[in-house]
Amino acid sequence: MCGIAGIFNISGMPIDQRILCAMSDALVHRGPDDSGYHIDNGLGLAHRRLAIIDLAAGKQPIYNEFGTVCVVFNGEIYNFHKLRAELEGYGHRFSTSTDTEVIVHSWEQWGDECVQRFRGMFAFALWDSKSETLFLARDRLGIKPLYYGWLSPDVFAFASELKSLRKHPHFRSDISWPAVEDYFAYGFVPDPHSIYSQVRKLPPAHHLRISKSRADSQPVKYWDAQFGTCSAELNVASIAEELVDRLREAVSSHLVSDVPLGAFLSGGVDSSAVVALMAELHDAKPTTCSISFGTPEFNEAQYAEEVANRYKTIHHVRQVEPEDLSLLDRLASIFDEPFADSSAIPTFRLCEITRQWVTVALSGDGGDENFAGYRDHRLHRNKQRLRALMPKSFRRALFGNLARIYPPLYQAPSYLRARTTFQTLALDEVESFARGRMIASPEVRSQLFTTSFKSELQGYDATEVMRRHAIDAPVRDPLSLAQYLDMKVYLPSDILTKVDRTSMANSLEVRVPLLDHEFVEWTAQLPSHLKLRNGVPKFILKKAFESRLSNTTLYRPKKGFSIPLANWLRGPLKQRLLDCVDSPHILESRIFNHGSLKRFTTEHINGYRDHGPLLWALMMFDGFLRAHNS
Incomplete structure (x- = not known):
């Protein structure tokens, strides 16, 4: 994998090579093998290379045969052999065996529409010197990141990570208040926002064209997943x-590599399915890597070992202990903006151990989004069925009143804590799903933030993130809507961000065959009853692999890839949490109501309520502020 960065001075002012080099050097972890630059008439491109394909001739930037088009590229184009043959038929001449060179010739042949031809994961920047046009594009599912922004009226810049943009002297570190609201709602900053007002993320499945004559261009969507148009009864076996x-x-296409390749193996159905197919396709034994936990209720190592033994993989395991907290201070520098998914710690450790053995790893990410694997998907479908039984006004009044009078019962068994269910049943479909995805409800955030900060938000609420995607969602039923919203928000901004940053911090390329866009398009068309049937999530995926995986692997309850966060915050992280609440960076930010922070912390430490996700988010925000102000 690689890192890219660039500067476009639309005034034509010459590029300061020292700035461009500093932006590139900030991405050395993404590409430790080589660096390359292109400078031309106010345009500078930089590339850091992690060599995967055509190790000898794959240095970037890569040009067309006339030197008029060049590209810096982060990712893999899996169908590049087929595209190359087609382009050669049109008369294009190639000088390397890389997938990257396909991009420049595809641009010459098809222009903006070239992205429709690419099957893979990618973020790239292409410069056409004839038209003096800079073209940026990001893959359909958001596997690879791309940040951009106008650092001044005449200076446009982009990079794979925020740390690169921070090296430009025109970068301003003004924090985006809506991004803070989004972060404390979801635990991450969803695109198109970044934590900085000046910088945006190019959304998945979008491209952006900037030229000296048109500097006001907006991102253009070029793809979307169309859900559930097939209503015919289908044969399950077929x-x-x-x-x-x-x-x-899809797995076969992802195995193209000139360096050692392996796979993550959690022991869940998604990664196990990928490993099973790898073993069938590979003559050599696949290398697999797993993480185990000292806490039994979070540990799935024995299930991963079962799959590894079945397919005779070369298996490596690392255990993460409660005391393994040395990464906390690194997380801010790895992610550049606040990121509160605590599974970033085991994911980093998994990438760390995997990089000892291979340079490329396949993962099982995307299975939950494709096949309705999350608990929230089932709950959303069931709630929406209940909503449909009664008029909106009656439902709001009934469940709203029940939520007000029902006691909180924070310490009672989950089946008795119905207050939250009543609250969400009183809401509309999108707001209900958004709340299910939040680490802190609007009521908690109202207590968390100061009055002055809430006034800065000017009425903005993080629910708008989901509403924006739901307006034109190409879906036909509640389950498909839940999948679609996760595919647009949670998948790219949490899951894929986590994997990209932690893998790149270890100079490891991770590929996700379950997010091959052709496979996603096919699964999206399957009716919902094949994804969630009789309470069984991922029904059709599990049915498909019954001959290849054990019932224990396929049908045991889902654990997820998490850490014992609540206990950590009451134990080894307790003092760090208390210090965070009184941190000068937190206090001086004027964002937080200090009394509420104290109360949330006391309630959590004493076991009265589980505020673990919110308090972890606060600690990660404190880490960001310390790095931000350094």
Whole structure:
């Protein structure tokens, strides 16, 4: 994998090579093998390379045969052999065996529409010197990141990570208040916002064209997943067989590499399915890597070992202990903006151990979004069925009143804590789903923030993130809407961000065959009853792999890839939490109501309520502020 960065001075002012080099050097972890630059008439491109394909001739930037088009590219184009043959038929001449060179010739042949031809994960910047046009594009699912912004009226810059943009002298570190609201709602900053007002994220499946004559261009969407248009009754056995064939083809396309390749193996159905197909496709034994936990209720290492033994993989395991907290101070520098998914710690450790053995790893990410694997998907469908039974006004009044009179019962068993269920049933479909995805409800955030900060928000609420995507969602039923919203928000801004940053911090490339866009398009068309049936999530995926994986692997309750966060904050992280609440960076930010922070912390430490996700988010925000102000 690689890192890219660039500067476009639309006034034509010459590029300061020292600035461009500093932006590139900030990305050395993404590409430790080589660096390359292109400077031309107010335009500067930089590339850091992690060599994967055509190790000898793959240095970037890469040009067309006339030197008029060049590209810096982060990712993999899996269908580049087919595209190359097609382009050669049109008369294009190639000088390397890389997938990168396909991009420049595709631009010459098809212009903006070239992105429709690419099958893979990518973020790239292409310069066409004839038209003096800079073209940026990001893959359909958001596997690879791309930040951009106008650092002054005449200076446009972009990079794979924020730390690169911070090296430009025109960068301003003004914090985006809506991004803070989003962060304390979801635990991450969803695109198109970044934590900085001056910088945005190019959304997945979008491209952006900037030229000296048109500096006001906006991102253009070029793809979307169309959900559930198939309503015919389908044969389960034949669909399961086709699923395996399609996933096998996706996995096969992701195995192209000139360096050692392996896989993450959690022991869950998604990664196990990928490993099973790798073993079928590979003559050599696959290398697999797992993380185990000292806390039994979070540990799935024995299930990963079962799959590894079944397919005779070369298996490596590392245990993460409660005392393994040395990464906390690094997280801010790894992510550049606040990021509160605590599974970033085991994910980093997984990438760290995997990089000892291979340079490329396949993962099982995307299975939950494709096949309705999250608990929230089932809950959302069931709640929406109940909403549909009664008029909106009656439902709001009934469940709103029940929520007000029902006691909180924070320490009672989950089946008795119905207050939250009543609250969400009183809401509309989108707001209800958004709340289910939040680490802190609007009521908690209202207590968390100061009056002055809330006034800065000018009425903005993080629910708008979901509403924006739901307006034109190409879905037909509540389950598909839940999948679609996760595919647009949670997947790119949390799951894929976590994997990209932690893998790149270890100079490891991670590929996600379950997010091959052709496979995603096919799964999206499957009816919802094949994804969630009789309370079984990922029904058709599990059915498809019954001959390849044990029932224990397929049908045991989902654990997820998490850490014992609540206990950590009451134990080894207790003092750090208390110090965070009184941190000068937190106090001086004027964002937080200090009394509320004290109360949330006391309630959590004493076991009265579980504020773990919110308090972890606060600690990660404090780490960001310390790095931000340094």
